[in-house]
Amino acid sequence: MNANQSEVSTEFKIQVVAKVITMFLLFVTIVLVNFQVETINQAIRWADWVMGSLIIVTAIAFLSVVG
Incomplete structure (x- = not known):
């Protein structure tokens, strides 16, 4: 029973x-759509920035699930 509760918690x-x-x-996505990109460099x-933020968020999320 305890293992089952743990499994549900992880899934949640x-x-x-x-x-x-x-x-x-x-x-x-909303920010990028509203933001006028004037140059390719921009x-x-x-x-x-988006990829870096996504990697950080994913890492934090992964650590919170594992921890």
Whole structure:
């Protein structure tokens, strides 16, 4: 019974993390759509920022699930 509760808890954490990541991606998408990208270099800088932020968020989410 205890193992089953633990499994449900882990599954719940994964669902919460997935929702957080989805909300983050939605927010970033809205920001990028509203932001007027004037040059290719600017677009590349934004892409780097988004990827860096996504990696950080994913790492934090992974650690929170594992921990």
